[in-house]
Amino acid sequence: xxxxxxxxxxxxxxxxxxxxxxxxxxxxxxxxxxxxxxxxxxxxxxxxxxxxxxxxxxxxxxxxxxxxxxxxxxxxxxxxxxxxxxxxxxxxxxxxxxxxxxxxxxxxxxxxxxxxxxxxxxxxxxxxxxxxxxxxxxxxxxxxxxxxxxxxxxxxxxxxxxxxxxxxxxxxxxxxxxxxxxxxxxxxxxxxxxxxxxxxxxxxxxxxxxxxxxxxxxxxxxxxxxxxxxxxxxxxxxxxxxxxxxxxxxxxxxxxxxxxxxxxxxxxxxxxxxxxxxxxxxxxxxxxxxxxxxxxxxxxxxxxxxxxxxxxxxxxxxxxxxxxxxxxxxxxxxxxxxx
Amino acid sequence: xxxxxxxxxxxxxxxxxxxxxxxxxxxxxxxxxxxxxxxxxxxxxxxxxxxxxxxxxxxxxxxxxxxxxxxxxxxxxxxxxxxxxxxxxxxxxxxxxxxxxxxxxxxxxxxxxxxxxxxxxxxxxxxxxxxxxxxxxxxxxxxxxxxxxxxxxxxxxxxxxxxxxxxxxxxxxxxxxxxxxxxxxxxxxxxxxxxxxxxxxxxxxxxxxxxxxxxxxxxxxxxxxxxxxxxxxxxxxxxxxxxxxxxxxxxxxxxxxxxxxxxxxxxxxxxxxxxxxxxxxxxxxxxxxxxxxxxxxxxxxxxxxxxxxxxxxxxxxxxxxxxxxxxxxxxxxxxxxxxxxxxxxxxxxxxxxxxxxxxxxxxxxxxxxxxxxxxxxxxxxxxxxxxxxxxxxxxxxxxxxx
Numbered sequence: 099x100x101x102x103x104x105x106x107x108x109x110x111x112x113x114x115x116x117x118x119x120x121x122x123x124x125x126x127x128x129x130x131x132x133x134x135x136x137x138x139x140x141x142x143x144x145x146x147x148x149x150x151x152x153x154x155x156x157x158x159x160x161x162x163x164x165x166x167x168x169x170x171x172x173x174x175x176x177x178x179x180x181x182x183x184x185x186x187x188x189x190x191x192x193x194x195x196x197x198x199x200x201x202x203x204x205x206x207x208x209x210x211x212x213x214x215x216x217x218x219x220x221x222x223x224x225x226x227x228x229x230x231x232x233x234x235x236x237x238x239x240x241x242x243x244x245x246x247x248x249x250x251x252x253x254x255x256x257x258x259x260x261x262x263x264x265x266x267x268x269x270x271x272x273x274x275x276x277x278x279x280x281x282x283x284x285x286x287x288x289x290x291x292x293x294x295x296x297x298x299x300x301x302x303x304x305x306x307x308x309x310x311x312x313x314x315x316x317x318x319x320x321x322x323x324x325x326x327x328x329x330x331x332x333x334x335x336x337x338x339x340x341x342x343x344x345x346x347x348x349x350x351x352x353x354x355x356x357x358x359x360x361x362x363x364x365x366x367x368x369x370x371x372x373x374x375x376x377x378x379x380x381x382x383x384x385x386x387x388x389x390x391x392x393x394x395x396x397x398x399x400x401x402x403x404x405x406x407x408x409x410x411x412x413x414x415x416x417x418x419x420x421x422x423x424x425x426x427x428x429x430x431x432x433x434x435x436x437x
Numbered sequence: 438x439x440x441x442x443x444x445x446x447x448x449x450x451x452x453x454x455x456x457x458x459x460x461x462x463x464x465x466x467x468x469x470x471x472x473x474x475x476x477x478x479x480x481x482x483x484x485x486x487x488x489x490x491x492x493x494x495x496x497x498x499x500x501x502x503x504x505x506x507x508x509x510x511x512x513x514x515x516x517x518x519x520x521x522x523x524x525x526x527x528x529x530x531x532x533x534x535x536x537x538x539x540x541x542x543x544x545x546x547x548x549x550x551x552x553x554x555x556x557x558x559x560x561x562x563x564x565x566x567x568x569x570x571x572x573x574x575x576x577x578x579x580x581x582x583x584x585x586x587x588x589x590x591x592x593x594x595x596x597x598x599x600x601x602x603x604x605x606x607x608x609x610x611x612x613x614x615x616x617x618x619x620x621x622x623x624x625x626x627x628x629x630x631x632x633x634x635x636x637x638x639x640x641x642x643x644x645x646x647x648x649x650x651x652x653x654x655x656x657x658x659x660x661x662x663x664x665x666x667x668x669x670x671x672x673x674x675x676x677x678x679x680x681x682x683x684x685x686x687x688x689x690x691x692x693x694x695x696x697x698x699x700x701x702x703x704x705x706x707x708x709x710x711x712x713x714x715x716x717x718x719x720x721x722x723x724x725x726x727x728x729x730x731x732x733x734x735x736x737x738x739x740x741x742x743x744x745x746x747x748x749x750x751x752x753x754x755x756x757x758x759x760x761x762x763x764x765x766x767x768x769x770x771x772x773x774x775x776x777x778x779x780x781x782x783x784x785x786x787x788x789x790x791x792x793x794x795x796x797x798x799x800x801x802x803x804x805x806x807x808x809x810x811x812x813x814x815x816x817x818x819x820x821x822x823x824x825x826x827x828x829x830x831x832x833x834x835x836x837x838x839x
Contacts, residue, residue, distance in 0.1 A: 249800035328497070
């Protein structure tokens with residue numbers, strides 16, 4: 099009796115582990131929907147609109163992956179997470195892929211057992227203060243109360259920055275971006291710190307954005323990128339090459355508007371042909387068909403189009419391309435070649 | 438052997454096999470059922486643990502507490518012991534433990550006082566007081582605690598002045614939405630005399646109370662124990678303090694840059710959590726107290742008055758001791774609730790155990806299993822300590838039958 103029970107539980111355990119080890123690609127296809135881990139709401143990156151439809155820069159990458167894998171950029175279920183819950187949600191299998199303003203670090207990669215996709219936004223940590231305070235530099239912040247999202251790399255950078263510069267501060271820990279805004283606008287803290295892109299996004303959602311300044315100091319490197327669970331190389335490859343494809347598309351002049359035309363027949367430029375599947379068999383290398391990149395670009399446009407639409411200079415967020423320009427334009431965006 | 442005897446005895450029982458006979462015996466059946474239940478429970482937990490181990494292994498994660506000695510790398514705004522971002526995770530956990538204990542003890546203290554007041558008001562014959570207490574209790578205990586906490590915190594942060602417009606109390610204490618800043622006492626060398634006198638006063642009062650009780654038992658003579666106690670503990674040390682020329686320096690907080698510096702500070706997060714937890718739990722305690730007092734039959738009071746005891750003594754010697762027997766066991770669970778509910782601190786960023794070791798440490802190290810086990814063990818320890826204390830108190834006040 100006992101041994102039967104023991105054997106049964108062993109079988110149950112192995113069944114659980116087997117199903118979890120099965121390829122994420124098959125799971126997603128069988129489900130017909132991609133579970134994409136995003137933030138609880140950072141305007142421009144990932145936020146639901148009035149009708150509950152998600153949009154934003156990170157959201158576009160989710161949709162591009164869904165389009166490449168399932169053929170439809172709308173087949174995404176967004177899983178909103180806080181800075182603290184994101185990796186648990188991903189690692190437990192509740193999410194298939196993560197695009198959530200997440201900084202790639204060594205310990206997250208190695209110790210938290212994640213595999214990072216190529217960086218899709220090069221960022222750094224900044225500070226925002228009300229202009230009325232008359233602060234010009236982060237080094238003037240001695241004694242200030244600083245609102246900080248817990249469970250982030252910015253929390254650790256902040257402690258280091260103030261300690262190294264030998265100035266004091268009071269950390270005011272908050273869980274979400276929304277909570278940070280309430281505390282900051284309510285005057286509980288003088289300063290709000292997070293990635294510079296997040297600051298711009300937060301400021302854009304204020305009633306009077308021009309009453310707040312973002313200080314010039316950038317105190318850290320925050321390469322933001324997507325991530326998947328470690329141990330499913332095929333799935334990691336899909337994420338990696340979808341990101342690369344969107345970046346390469348901008349470099350090659352492939353846009354949402356002209357991609358269908360370009361994909362009709364092989365053209366003069368071999369790298370475009372390889373990207374759009376009119377030459378070679380690159381899709382099958384990652385378990386997809388030849389039109390994977392075509393569908394991704396059709397769904398959200400190339401990297402530059404998505405950037406301009408969601409967070410670019412003409413949006414409320416108003417971010418410049420800066421480091422995130424193509425390598426040919428003085429940035430460090432540099433997609434590995436598809437060949 | 439036994440089956441032989443049974444065969445010889447004859448009768449319908451003999452034809453049953455031994456198993457069904459065991460099953461039909463009430464006592465053995467209950468033992469069998471208990472054994473089976475125990476085995477099932479163990480098997481279940483064994484499976485859960487195996488499952489956790491298997492899943493951790495699959496993720497390639499080990500089970501290791503070594504991270505506790507690594508630097509925590511984050512800062513904590515309220516720390517009663519020395520702490521900075523270079524301190525270890527274990528130290529951060531200790532800061533969290535102290536903060537949890539602080540909120541639990543202050544919460545239990547305030548909730549008990551408020552609860553007893555509410556309970557008495559609820560029994561008041563004055564219609565208005567009675568109804569007000571009733572409305573308060575019904576409102577507070579029917580709205581989730583989390584909302585109370587967020588509401589109080591929001592009120593404090595948004596309605597109190599910012600540091601530059603702080604409302605001051607005599608220019609030594611300042612009320613701002615960053616906290617309540619107060620002067621911090623810094624004792625001079627001679628202050629030890631006051632401290633020693635205070636301790637002597639406490640010991641004296643304790644011994645005197647024993648002596649007074651003995652005298653009362655023997656002769657019926659009653660000493661004014663309370664008044665003498667106050668003189669020994671409060672008056673004499675205070676007089677000594679003044680005679681010594683007030684040997685304390687006060688470090689007064691002053692506005693420097695963004696915030697007040699120096700002095701002591703109570704942060705709005707602490708105040709919000711403290712008030713919300715106390716107000717909430719007080720509503721439950723109020724009902725428990727009411728139940729306890731109502732449970733003492735009115736005949737007891739009448740009998741006591743008939744014996745010639747004054748009203749106050751009737752209350753102290755007849756009603757309250759009997760009411761406490763009803764009050765204390767459910768009161769203990771309210772204390773446990775308050776302590777565990779303090780983990781909602783995380784919603785407003787009060788750095789208790791859940792926010793330090795179970796929050797930031799967990800997240801920055803990725804050691805979910807280890808951190809969660811630590812947090813659970815800590816709450817369990819606190820709860821068991823409170824239970825033990827309340828059980829001890831309960832057994833002290835329970836009916837002693839002769």
